[in-house]
Amino acid sequence: MKRTTLALLLSAAGAIGFAGLAKAETPVKIGIVQATSGGSAALYGVMQKNGAELAIDEINASGKLGDYKLIGIHQDDGGDRGQTVNVFQRLINQEKVAVILGPTLTTSAFAADPIAQKAGVPVIASSNTAPGVPEIGDYIFRTSPPEAMVFPGVLAYVKKKFAPKTAAQIYGIDDVLMKSAYAVHKKALESEGIKIVSTETFQKGDVDYSAQLTKIKAANPDILVIGGLAEETANIVRQARQLGIPPSTVIMGANAAISNKLAELAGAAANGFVVGAGWFINYDSPTNKAFLDGYRKKYNSDPDTFAAQAYTSVYVVADAVKRAGGVSDLKKFRDAIAATKDLEANNGKFSFDEHREPVIQPKVLVMKDGKFTLATD
Amino acid sequence: MSTFLQQLVNGISLGSTYAVFAMGCTLIFGVLNIVNMAQGAFFMGGAYFGLEAAQLGLPAPLALVVALLGGGLLGVLSELVIFRTLRARGGHRWMGLVASLALARMLVGVAQEAFGTQVQRYPASPLLQISWEFGGVRVQFLQVVILVVSLLLMAALAFLLQRSSVGRAIRTVAFSEDVARIVGVPVGRTILITFFLAGALAGASGMLLGNLFNVVSPFMGEQMLVKGLTVIILGGLGNVPGAVAGGFLLGLIEVFSVAYVSSSFRDAIGFGLIFVILLVKPNGLFSSFEERRA
Numbered sequence: 154m155k156r157t158t159l160a161l162l163l164s165a166a167g168a169i170g171f172a173g174l175a176k177a178e179t180p181v182k183i184g185i186v187q188a189t190s191g192g193s194a195a196l197y198g199v200m201q202k203n204g205a206e207l208a209i210d211e212i213n214a215s216g217k218l219g220d221y222k223l224i225g226i227h228q229d230d231g232g233d234r235g236q237t238v239n240v241f242q243r244l245i246n247q248e249k250v251a252v253i254l255g256p257t258l259t260t261s262a263f264a265a266d267p268i269a270q271k272a273g274v275p276v277i278a279s280s281n282t283a284p285g286v287p288e289i290g291d292y293i294f295r296t297s298p299p300e301a302m303v304f305p306g307v308l309a310y311v312k313k314k315f316a317p318k319t320a321a322q323i324y325g326i327d328d329v330l331m332k333s334a335y336a337v338h339k340k341a342l343e344s345e346g347i348k349i350v351s352t353e354t355f356q357k358g359d360v361d362y363s364a365q366l367t368k369i370k371a372a373n374p375d376i377l378v379i380g381g382l383a384e385e386t387a388n389i390v391r392q393a394r395q396l397g398i399p400p401s402t403v404i405m406g407a408n409a410a411i412s413n414k415l416a417e418l419a420g421a422a423a424n425g426f427v428v429g430a431g432w433f434i435n436y437d438s439p440t441n442k443a444f445l446d447g448y449r450k451k452y453n454s455d456p457d458t459f460a461a462q463a464y465t466s467v468y469v470v471a472d473a474v475k476r477a478g479g480v481s482d483l484k485k486f487r488d489a490i491a492a493t494k495d496l497e498a499n500n501g502k503f504s505f506d507e508h509r510e511p512v513i514q515p516k517v518l519v520m521k522d523g524k525f526t527l528a529t530d
Numbered sequence: 531m532s533t534f535l536q537q538l539v540n541g542i543s544l545g546s547t548y549a550v551f552a553m554g555c556t557l558i559f560g561v562l563n564i565v566n567m568a569q570g571a572f573f574m575g576g577a578y579f580g581l582e583a584a585q586l587g588l589p590a591p592l593a594l595v596v597a598l599l600g601g602g603l604l605g606v607l608s609e610l611v612i613f614r615t616l617r618a619r620g621g622h623r624w625m626g627l628v629a630s631l632a633l634a635r636m637l638v639g640v641a642q643e644a645f646g647t648q649v650q651r652y653p654a655s656p657l658l659q660i661s662w663e664f665g666g667v668r669v670q671f672l673q674v675v676i677l678v679v680s681l682l683l684m685a686a687l688a689f690l691l692q693r694s695s696v697g698r699a700i701r702t703v704a705f706s707e708d709v710a711r712i713v714g715v716p717v718g719r720t721i722l723i724t725f726f727l728a729g730a731l732a733g734a735s736g737m738l739l740g741n742l743f744n745v746v747s748p749f750m751g752e753q754m755l756v757k758g759l760t761v762i763i764l765g766g767l768g769n770v771p772g773a774v775a776g777g778f779l780l781g782l783i784e785v786f787s788v789a790y791v792s793s794s795f796r797d798a799i800g801f802g803l804i805f806v807i808l809l810v811k812p813n814g815l816f817s818s819f820e821e822r823r824a
Contacts, residue, residue: 195647326794353793358753360743363540364788364796371533384649388744395661396536397668418651418744 178222181480183209183470184244185227186237186255186265187463193382194232196412197280197459198257202227204279204460205254207447208467221474223467230256237261241268251480252277252490254466259283259330266293275487277469279462282408283333287509292487294509296431296462296469300337300408303429303515307405308341310517310528311427315403317375319350323365323389324380326354334380334407342378350374355385366393376403383412387419394422403427411458416523426520432461432500433516433527441499465498472496532666537789538782543673545781546680547739551754552761552773553687554605554731560768561704561724564623567630568608569732570755571637574748576601576733577740578645584652594679594737601733602726608633609725614718634751641748649747652740676738683734684774687727691770700724704768763804766814775816 185205188198209225212218226248230237237256244250245268252275256262259281269276270290278286278295282303287293311317320342325331342349351372353365366389369377377393379386386406393404406415406428416423434445434455444464448456456464469490474480477489491509495502504512517528551573558566579600583593612629660671691697699720702710710717739754740746761780765772780800787799807815 190642190647193649353788355793356797358749360739360745360750361540361544363544364537364785365793367533367536367540368789368793370536384745391744395668395670397661397663397666414648418649420654 179220179479180224181218181221181470181474182224182226182248182250183467184241184248184250184253184255185225186230186240186244186253186257186261187227188232188257189227189229191230191232193384194257196383196414197409198229198232200412200457200460201255201257201279201463203448203452204456204463205467207444207451208464208471210451211447212467212471218471218474221479223471223474226250230261232258232261234258234261234264237265238268241265245269245272245274250274251474251483251486252470254279254463254470256281259286259333260328262286262293263289263329266290269293273483273487275483275490277466277490279466280409280459281330283330284337285333291491291509294469294490294505296466296503296511297459298408298431298511298513298515300334302510303408303431304334304337305341305344306515307427307429307517308345308347311376311403311405312345312347315375317347317403319372319374320347320376320378321351321353321369321372321374322349322378322380323353323355323362323369325357325382325385327356328382330409331380331382331407334409338378338380338407347376355381355389359385360388362389362392363396366396366398369393370396370398374402376405378405379410380407381410383410383415384418386410387415387417387423390415390426391419391422400425408458411518411525413455413457416520416525420523423520424522427528428518428520428525429515430458430518430525431511431513431515432458433518434525435527436500436516438499438501440497444499461499465496465500465503468498469493469496469503533789535665535667537785539667539669539673541782541785542778543677543742543781544785545778546677547735547742547777548757548761548780549774549777550680550683550731550735550738552758552765552777553684553770554728554735555758556762556765556768556770556773557687557724557731558728559762560770561700562613562623562721563768564613564626565630565759566608566613566725566728567627567755568604568634568637569728569758570751571634572601572604572608572729572732572751573736573739573754574641574751575604575637576730576736577746577750578641578736579733580737580740581650581652581746590655590741594734597733597737598730599733601736602730604637604733605725605727605729606722608729609722613725614721634755638748638751645748647748649745651744651746658741672742676742679734679738683731687731687770690727696720696723757800760800760804762814764807764815766816769814769816772814772816776814779815 187202188194206225209223228240230240254277262281266289270292275292279297282297282299324335351369379389404426411430473489477486480486494504506512518525519528555569576597580593580597583596613626616626658672662669699715702715703720761776765776788796
């Protein structure tokens with residue numbers, strides 16, 4: 154009895170102390186789970202960490218959230234899903250974060266997102282593009298448009314412009330994201346009535362694609378669709394052209410291939426490479442301009458799609474914090490995230506649909522002299 | 531037909547990098563009866579040494595020398611720090627295997643810190659863009675250069691082992707360390723030289739492969755190590771000419787399994803072959819070369 158009273162008193166004192174603090178500043182802890190080491194994954198992870206941290210700094214400096222202060226807690230999962238699970242548990246149980254941004258890889262999302270779902274902590278991904286990620290549960294969102302939302306539009310553009318009859322596909326067979334991208338590509342090609350004349354695979358860590366590409370060259374397709382990450386795609390594109398696959402064969406990539414690294418690794422061979430994106434660097438809007446200026450000033454380099462999407466994720470969080478009146482009730486906070494509608498983002502107006510997928514206008518990009526440019530028809 | 535010939539070119543070109551790398555692995559095995567798991571890391575190290583040299587503006591042949599020396603230096607380091615220490619303490623040779631695996635992880639970690647995890651490429655040069663076409667078969671200038679360099683390295687090693695006093699010393703130590711000691715061969719120095727040569731070959735093949743496929747990353751050595759082990763089993767453990775033949779053979783097998791079976795079976799066929807060879811010809815495909823062992 155005595156002990157209970159004491160505990161009550163203590164917690165009351167704690168609450169008062171906390172309330173006193175809250176008057177000055179209420180922290181909103183945001184877990185940022187992005188790979189900053191571990192091969193290809195780091196390519197996307199670093200960009201997203203940068204984008205998210207930039208947005209956090211901007212929002213805190215602007216004072217638009219009043220007493221709420223966003224605190225980003227970055228954890229590196231090395232692109233390893235076991236590590237992602239550990240990091241999620243730490244962020245949820247020890248740091249008591251209100252929301253988690255990430256993880257970098259879809260494979261990690263399938264392993265770790267259920268933990269957050271069970272704990273009732275919202276997760277917003279900005280690079281998971283495989284089908285089925287938001288289906289993990291009603292607390293899982295993403296600002297990265299899935300391949301299925303982007304690729305059909307890109308293919309429609311290519312079909313209109315080049316009237317292809319045949320296609321070849323090559324994809325990474327040991328990567329969840331690329332396998333599902335392959336399925337999306339295949340379905341889109343079939344529904345456009347384009348005949349698939351050759352299907353080849355590769356594995357993580359492969360550097361020599363000449364055998365597969367020689368086979369594809371012999372099949373002489375009108376288009377070549379690559380289901381690979383940026384580094385792999387760059388090498389496939391370069392080796393394809395070296396082996397004499399003619400420029401008349403249009404090469405298309407998956408959403409995940411969009412990276413500034415692509416042009417650097419592939420060089421001139423990447424000219425004419427077509428890909429779809431949710432965001433685009435020269436998108437003309439004041440919000441995007443502010444994003445670009447801020448990013449270049451802070452990091453001395455250009456952002457990519459993933460940085461842009463992570464940046465948007467943080468603005469989605471801030472908007473929801475405001476509408477939900479804080480994060481003390483995570484259920485209410487989740488509902489506010491789900492209700493995001495027409496938020497002014499760096500790629501136009503941003504909303505979530507009823508499946509917690511982003512509603513955006515996909516853009517078709519073509520590589521020209523080392524830069525992605527908006528396709529003009 | 532032109533597709534077949536193109537695949538032949540692809541296979542030979544891939545095989546030449548395997549051959550150079552595997553020569554180093556098999557040399558160590560032949561002399562010391564140990565597998566140095568850090569060879570893959572030396573391969574990666576050599577690629578970065580070459581890359582740094584090339585980015586400093588050194589012409590490619592000099593960058594290759596830097597890669598050679600850099601890889602060799604790492605080899606020497608592994609002998610001095612790990613293998614010699616373990617031998618002096620009478621350690622079992624499995625300890626060397628595990629310790630070299632640890633060294634490989636450390637070197638990968640160092641490379642990650644020093645160069646970042648992103649894939650890098652060698653500076654573009656118009657020379658590397660040259661390619662010829664013969665009846666639908668594309669041959670790149672770079673492929674020819676790499677094949678020639680590989681053959682030169684193989685010839686140099688063969689000459690060194692067969693004709694020089696260092697080579698005689700290495701072969702004597704390979705035969706028996708005790709015999710070598712009795713006839714007055716400086717065993718410690720000879721082993722050190724062997725590690726230098728093996729590291730140098732790994733480093734050189736790192737730069738060759740990095741150039742050919744435009745890929746330099748801290749993790750590039752891991753897959754190569756597995757290929758190297760496959761090759762030396764194919765060619766016979768410790769058999770240098772066998773490693774050369776095995777390297778080309780593995781390159782061709784990989785390419786032709788993609789070409790005529792399926793790209794999904796590329797590694798399955800390569801590694802499946804190890805089982806078959808170990809069961810049927812445990813001394814390697816070229817066991818008739820046994821007397822030529824290093």
